[in-house]
Amino acid sequence: xxxxxxxxxYLFRKEGQNVTLxxxxxLNHDAMYWYRQxxxxxxxxxxxxxxxxxFQKGDIAEGYSVSREKKESFPLTVTSAxxxxxxxxxxxxxxxxxxxxxxxxxxxxxxxxxL
Amino acid sequence: xxxxxxxxxxxxVAEGNPLTVKxxxxxxxxxxxxxxxxxxxxGLQFLLKYITGDNLVKGSYGFEAEFNKSQTSxxxxxxxxxxxxxxxxxxAVRDYPSYSNYQLIWGAGTKLIIKx
Numbered sequence: 410x411x412x413x414x415x416x417x418x419y420l421f422r423k424e425g426q427n428v429t430l431x432x433x434x435x436l437n438h439d440a441m442y443w444y445r446q447x448x449x450x451x452x453x454x455x456x457x458x459x460x461x462x463x464f465q466k467g468d469i470a471e472g473y474s475v476s477r478e479k480k481e482s483f484p485l486t487v488t489s490a491x492x493x494x495x496x497x498x499x500x501x502x503x504x505x506x507x508x509x510x511x512x513x514x515x516x517x518x519x520x521x522x523x524l
Numbered sequence: 525x526x527x528x529x530x531x532x533x534x535x536x537v538a539e540g541n542p543l544t545v546k547x548x549x550x551x552x553x554x555x556x557x558x559x560x561x562x563x564x565x566x567g568l569q570f571l572l573k574y575i576t577g578d579n580l581v582k583g584s585y586g587f588e589a590e591f592n593k594s595q596t597s598x599x600x601x602x603x604x605x606x607x608x609x610x611x612x613x614x615x616a617v618r619d620y621p622s623y624s625n626y627q628l629i630w631g632a633g634t635k636l637i638i639k640x
Contacts, residue, residue: 413567451528451614451630452568467627499567509556509620510575513628515567 413516415500420521422494430485430519432500439505441483442513445469446497458483459505495523526551526619530631537605538639545600545634547615556618557598559589561611574598605638
């Protein structure tokens, strides 16, 4: 099956702890994205990457970090600097944006909760 | 400033009746418009998109959307609602090429409830 997988489905973070969310895709997409979803709000972009070893900050990058060592993988680390991390995190991928019409495809999400 | 508005937090429709979920947008360039659906605790699924051409776009699961440039709207429609259509619906726009062409601007979502 082609698609995007995210793990774990649920993640619990203790205060002061860094946690890493996994995102893997086998769609052969070059671009990958991380979004945060809070109730009653639209999706907010945390980070995006168009190519291996390159990524850019989105609107709410503070307290988060990413890496892109492989085309298929784009892990997100929620650091202790993120004071309100409780949210639903969504990973997406697409072909490289060129003409603006590219569709983003989403993984099933990871719900992060603070203990 | 670029924005997307979904004016209704919730829409209630009886099964078998037509449904409409509203979306309006504000961009400075060309709008590329998208609709996604999200079931509880799941990721978003792509329904349809408008890029150019015919103003009526047909998508997955019997949904369609009409692009209206003069009203800056892109409402999602379905002629006959199913209980299984109950979900959260998101409208998004990409303002091309005026805004970063990587980013989608998202509406806050509309909860659609279909009653048997």
